[in-house]
Amino acid sequence: MADLPPHYRDLSTFSFGDSPKLADELLALVLAGKKTATCSALRDFALESEPLPVPGQLYVVLDGAGEPACVIETETVEHKRFDEIRPEFTDREGEGDYAAWREGHERYFARNGGFSPDMEIVCETFRLVEMLPAGRALYNRTASPIFIVTDIESDGPTPLHSSMLSFASVAIEANGTRHGEFEAVLTPRPDRKPDETTMAWWQTQPEAWEAATTGAEDPAIVMPRFADWVESLPGPKVFAAAPMIFDGLWMDHYLDEFAGTRVLGGPFKTRQIFRGGGVCLYTMAGTLRGASYLDWGMSKLPAEFYGHIPHTHRGIDDARGFANVLVELFKLSRALPPITGSASDFR
Structure with a gap:
């Protein structure tokens, strides 16, 4: 043809x-x-x-x-x-x-x-x-996009120098329909080292540290398994995190390194499990609250948005709370007047 x-x-x-x-x-x-x-x-x-x-x-x-x-x-x-x-x-x-x-x-x-x-x-x-x-x-x-709301824990601020310790994801539609969860604990990378400031903070979080380090598996095994799980879900999948520049950066690096795919979707020749550039809940929450940039922050949202799930720094707790936030933010978004454009607006 x-x-x-x-x-x-x-x-x-x-x-x-x-x-x-x-x-x-x-x-x-x-x-x-x-x-x-x-x-x-x-x-x-x-x-x-x-x-x-x-x-x-x-x-x-x-x-x-x-x-x-x-x-x-x-x-x-x-x-x-x-x-x-x-x-x-x-x-x-x-x-x-x-x-x-x-x-x-x-x-x-x-x-x-x-x-x-x-x-x-x-x-x-x-x-x-x-x-x-x-x-x-x-x-x-x-198609109904499924948002893979993800929270990660690490022993440093950047995947270029430190290791991701654990992560958890909740698969959810904008209307709140859930499609499952994924949790994993990862063995630290031998070519990376913990950050001293981050490790000092972990000493103040003994329960979260235990959850982030118990039962660790090789990321070379976990990340392909996660990619397969994402791909098995129906419809288009979109990565979401709070903020994207932290959790998204770590997941993108680990998926690229160990699973031959990325958090982003685009004109790439590699396997693509996500659509578009993803959703930053930090940015979405700040704009939909009508707040000035200096007043943005996930802590500024009411507890009801989180479903009263405490932010414990245990991956699955935080991912579930952020998934609830996403649903509430979409409610705010749907109440706004739609804005349309033409095909020639962006090239």
Whole structure:
């Protein structure tokens, strides 16, 4: 296709479903991160002389108008009889509970060659690789960003000289819907050293120090695990911290060093698990409070914004409190009049 990037022009293309309407409905689920699996009748591959999918294979997904909307990558492939397919798989199809999935697929297969409970089915899971121009508007209408609100603890002020000791993240939508948590304690890096001033402060925080140093694991193991967890969440993910210049800097450095990805999203050739430049809660709180810059600060927010969770310097406590703050700040943001611009405002 002429409007595809050169490296995608030789890929196989398809659309979900058997009608333009269904193609767009299922595509919307994919772009929203709610559909990460699909299934097909084994017989169709023989009838259409199509090769069976294999893990690692890329496909261009078309919208109902036949325009390329996104690229997906097959992750797993299994062959099962229809009656053997379990809710663990159908939930990933994103098309309702098991009963709704079964009813819809029985009708789909019946009108496309016939249905039987023991028919052979090819079950695939996949991940969204890249949005293409034709899918952008639908993506913006359907996707709900998940904010990965993160707090870190370290033995110094900068990752260039010291080590990150622990971190915790809460995955949450702007409306407060939660998608899980992640905690980790890291072994200090042998090529870094603790900062004396920071270590003197840690001596005043014995309980937080214990939480930040007990059960430590190699960051080379933890950071890829964290990246996989982020990527497994539905929809676009956005990093958030208070402030971004501290917690975000540490996480960006460690993700870059140990997982081949970054806190930032942009025109990078590496793996991208986050969208955009992230959210600085410190800045967001200061501006939405209507305060002058010198009066900004997370401590200036009411305890209700934190859900009355104390700031203990234990990563998960602080991440949970900041996640609550983010939801409250979005309430303030939604109450403001929207500001729109044109495509030519910024180049």
